[in-house]
Amino acid sequence: xxxxxxxxxxxxxxxxxxxxxxxxxxxxxxxxxxxxxxxxxxxxxxxxxxxxxxxxxxxxxxxxxxxxxxxxxxxxxxxxxxxxxxxxxxxxxxxxxxxxxxx
Amino acid sequence: xxxxxxxxxxxxxxxxxxxxxxxxxxxxxxxxxxxxxxxxxxxxxxxxxxxxxxxxxxxxxxxxxxxxxxxxxxxxxxxxxxxxxxxxxxxxxxxxxxxxxxxxxxxxxxxxxxxxxxxxxxxxxxxxxxxxxxxxxxxxxxxxxxxxxxxxxxxxxxxxxxxxxxxxxxxxxxxxxxxx
Numbered sequence: 220x221x222x223x224x225x226x227x228x229x230x231x232x233x234x235x236x237x238x239x240x241x242x243x244x245x246x247x248x249x250x251x252x253x254x255x256x257x258x259x260x261x262x263x264x265x266x267x268x269x270x271x272x273x274x275x276x277x278x279x280x281x282x283x284x285x286x287x288x289x290x291x292x293x294x295x296x297x298x299x300x301x302x303x304x305x306x307x308x309x310x311x312x313x314x315x316x317x318x319x320x321x322x
Numbered sequence: 323x324x325x326x327x328x329x330x331x332x333x334x335x336x337x338x339x340x341x342x343x344x345x346x347x348x349x350x351x352x353x354x355x356x357x358x359x360x361x362x363x364x365x366x367x368x369x370x371x372x373x374x375x376x377x378x379x380x381x382x383x384x385x386x387x388x389x390x391x392x393x394x395x396x397x398x399x400x401x402x403x404x405x406x407x408x409x410x411x412x413x414x415x416x417x418x419x420x421x422x423x424x425x426x427x428x429x430x431x432x433x434x435x436x437x438x439x440x441x442x443x444x445x446x447x448x449x450x451x452x453x454x455x456x457x458x459x460x461x462x463x464x465x466x467x468x469x470x471x472x473x474x475x476x477x478x479x480x481x482x483x484x485x486x487x488x489x490x491x492x493x494x495x496x497x498x499x500x501x502x
Contacts, residue, residue: 221338222345225447227386230349232443234356236436241360243432246424249365249410253372256403257356260379263391271386274455278465281388282474285466288391288398289481293488295403299410300495306414307498315426 227268235261248305248312252298259291344385352378365421369408376400390462 234257241254263284270280306312355375362368380395415421459465470478 222342224452226345226349227382228447229444230352230382232440232447233353236440236443237353237356237360239439240432240436243435244425244429245360246426247365247422249407249414250368250423252410253359253368253407256372256399256407257359257375260376260399263395264379264382267383267386267388267391270457271388272452272454272456274453275457277457278459278462278469281391281462282466282469284388284391285394285470286477286481288394289485292398292403293485295406296488296492297495299406300492302410303413304495304498310416312414 224268224272227264227272231261231264231268234258234264246313246315248302248314249299251314252295252302255298256291256295259287259294263287345382348378348382348385351375352382363423365411365423366408368423369404369411372407373400373404376404387458388462390466 238254238257238259238261241257242251243254245251245254266280266284266287269275270278302312305317309317311317352375355371355378358371359368359375362371376395376399380392380400383389383392383395411421
């Protein structure tokens, strides 16, 4: 049995859900960022797999992945800067304690 | 053994077996390190395992004939993002000893949500059929550059603007208002 689209989609789905679990269940803001990075990578795997295994005639899927990687890297730079700012102002990076907008 | 690889259907079968084996090894590396990222008690270990996970994903890109993206994944994710995250861990450390990586009170809810997502996705993947086919570029770098600078020039420029905005924003955020 050779590897096809389904295998890659299942792998990406599992990676995405591990990242989702990390993003939702973690207390440290950096750990939440790591979970989001794992989810972004799962989406990139999907793009590349669709480009490889479905009948297309150019590299649009891979080009979309290039843009997705760009956005992901910009997002992690902003995220780390925000975490540093929050730590400087509030001396905590526990996302449960950052609730001053709670009604 | 060697004439298997060179002649007839035996060689094809052998190649397919090796290809399948490589995919499963890569999948195990990716999922294992991703689980390590989430489960590790030490945030530095999480960052290291995240780097290993990105290297696995980059190798999967090579496996899927996307060499340029594989190289990009190695440089940007297992290079740049890993260093940024480790710097974030260092800058936000509160006390001596290894930085902890605790769970919050939503663990069961998050587990349920993630499990539900996997179950739905498995159902979707099994119950749908996609047309067979595929496209392998002989030269991904040239083809991607051609697309990026002709047909997709507008998204390319927007991505450049986004990167500039993110750079300026990150500097302003990290600098704070107090210091001029």
